[in-house]
Amino acid sequence: MPTTQLYDTIGAGYPATRRTDPRIARPIWTALGDARTVVNVGAGTGSYEPADRAVVAVEPSALMRSNRPAGAAPCVGATAERLPFADGAFDAAMAVCTLHHWSDPEAGLRELRRVARRVVVFAFDTREADHFWLTRDYLPELHDLPGVRTLDRLTDLAADVLDAEVRPVPVPGDCADGLYEAYWRRPEAYLDARVRRAISVWGAVGPDVEQRAVERLRADLDSGAWHERNGHLLELDELDLGARLLVA
Template sequence: METAAGDRPSATYDLIGIGYSDIRRPDPRLHALIGQALGSVHTVLNIGAGTGSYEPEDADVTAVDPSQVMLDQHPGTKKVKAGAEALPFADGFLDAAMAIMTVHHWPDLHRGLAELRRVARKQVVFTWDPTHRPELWLLEEYLPEIREMDHARFTPVTEVADALDAHTVTPFPIPHDFTDGFQCAYWRRPECYLDPVIRQASSTFAQLPPSVVEPAIARLRADLASRTWHRRHAELMDQQSMDYGYRLVIAGG
């Protein structure tokens, strides 16, 4: 089943979607946490589904995404091209709705979250809290433009939790060998940010002009070559994981 409904701008993921699955590989530790939060559900709606990361293996999943490029890479058979703010499903139609690193892309966050509550009895949302400290060193030292972009589009987790009437908010510290290549994944592997393929799989990098990104990456490359970065961040190399503000919000039941 492949349906078009409520088309909305999806230029960012139409751009970065090609090859996205090569870099954004689901991390088993985050997968386990999301699976535990979903519990024993039979029907699941995955909003902003992308390539199907973190979906439960033993449930009937319907993927929703506004980007056809992303839907084309999704392995499932139930796919709907739509935005979160207008879900073409009846009230209480599904056991659960999941939204993994997507709510910051929604034009109307509160309307989208209300739709999750309308169509599903349980809601599981993974997002980032812009009020959390510390921030990733990349933002502080090389690309404050990413900070400006992220703070403009991410909503504080307390507001997301309130909108969902959530009963649980669980921190997820990012492991040093995290396999899903979103922005904070390489906090202990700075050389990875030098790879344009890795940067292309991140929506923040993809939306910044080369005139901003390339000089910053050149400074990072020089700091790595001179070992300046390693001297500045020696304490990170002993850490197995870092809490950079990623949270799993669980509501309903």
């Protein structure tokens, strides 16, 4: 399913569980440096947009644009690969959890570089995706999604295109932003359809895979099998699950 169509289908549920987590936002905003004007590409409903800077958002999905809250930055309907701005129009360009949805990530990264002197990208490097129990035990199909295969070479791509510094960002155990990886310490959350509807992975793998994964997880939670395999995680406050901040 094309990305815009996917988000026009699942985007209605985003405001309920997808919000800015301050512990993830802090390094993103710090990486913007002294930038006063910022373009947020693949902006969705506006999470992680800094309130103390002049922001212009770019989002291709009409439904996602309609779900942006009152007072959010102005939003343009466009794609990362064809940004409707002049060269050097912004001090900084940011992109948060969107790179894997771009049809041509390299072209999109070059566009970020074209329109801004500083580029900040937050994404997940999935080369070691099996470190996350949800992928390893319940959703191995994640490896076959085209966007995820793109992320497998994320740091290499960023190094080639942006000459970016790569910084790890741990995911808090009580992460406020309902990312795919957010509930690593709260497995019961993945049984909630409302939570899953705001995570693009579930829409991408399809209903049959989703149903099988959820039923297997529910059974393992009921039997105690999940806790036998992963109970040690409950003692951690944060975990490196591949979240990376690319700064150039």
